[in-house]
Amino acid sequence: DAGITQSPRHKVTETGTPVTLRCHQTENHRYMYWYRQDPGHGLRLIHYSYGVKDTDKGEVSDGYSVSRSKTEDFLLTLESATSSQTSVYFCATALRDGDATNEKLFFGSGTQLSVL
Amino acid sequence: QKEVEQNSGPLSVPEGAIASLNCTYSDRGSQSFFWYRQYSGKSPELIMFIYSNGDKEDGRFTAQLNKASQYVSLLIRDSQPSDSATYLCAVTLRFISNFGNEKLTFGTGTRLTIIP
Numbered sequence: 001d002a003g004i005t006q007s008p009r010h011k012v013t014e015t016g017t018p019v020t021l022r023c024h025q026t027e028n029h030r031y032m033y034w035y036r037q038d039p040g041h042g043l044r045l046i047h048y049s050y051g052v053k054d055t056d057k058g059e060v061s062d063g064y065s066v067s068r069s070k071t072e073d074f075l076l077t078l079e080s081a082t083s084s085q086t087s088v089y090f091c092a093t094a095l096r097d098g099d100a101t102n103e104k105l106f107f108g109s110g111t112q113l114s115v116l
Numbered sequence: 117q118k119e120v121e122q123n124s125g126p127l128s129v130p131e132g133a134i135a136s137l138n139c140t141y142s143d144r145g146s147q148s149f150f151w152y153r154q155y156s157g158k159s160p161e162l163i164m165f166i167y168s169n170g171d172k173e174d175g176r177f178t179a180q181l182n183k184a185s186q187y188v189s190l191l192i193r194d195s196q197p198s199d200s201a202t203y204l205c206a207v208t209l210r211f212i213s214n215f216g217n218e219k220l221t222f223g224t225g226t227r228l229t230i231i232p
Contacts, residue, residue, distance in 0.1 A: 042224035
């Protein structure tokens with residue numbers, strides 16, 4: 001299994017506070033992703049990165065920002081948390097080196113975030 | 117119209133029977149198709165991927181792809197209680213970005229219950 005660590009595993013915070021979630025990988029995968037998972041919506045892409053300092057928006061990027069200063073780490077920041085951002089957040093990585101078998105995603109264990 | 121659609125279930129199947137899970141997608145240009153399994157409270161894990169029309173078998177799992185009809189299915193033979201999980205269909209859809217990356221879009225998942 002890919003070594004992907006998310007921290008924290010659980011977080012309770014108040015509306016209006018900034019929150020940063022961290023994803024750390026030991027697989028040297030080029031691509032990293034942040035998804036959120038909500039009942040009835042499935043997994044939705046927030047932001048992704050295709051290399052150090054190279055990031056792009058996903059379908060639900062409003063209110064979120066990301067940074068990737070080195071290959072191993074991908075940070076997701078909620079600039080001012082709202083109750084609608086209560087969700088389970090998953091980080092994922094992929095090698096995607098042109099070989100079709102390396103398109104698959106490996107997921108971290110997730111972070112349960114509650115915004116009160 | 118959702119880009120990737122799955123019946124949310126729950127789908128109940130007797131132990132030992134064949135479980136059939138279906139997924140339809142909207143973009144005819146889709147290239148890669150994945151099935152992820154997600155146990156309750158856990159992260160998704162890849163179980164099958166398929167790129168070409170037809171069937172692909174791996175143990176008790178068979179993925180079927182029909183690009184003309186825009187559907188992909190997953191068959192689980194000799195269903196076991198341990199197969200009880202939510203199954204997520206994922207598809208790479210084309211989108212425009214500076215770097216031409218394709219993103220993976222997930223369906224909302226089908227909850228499968230195997231009845232002993």
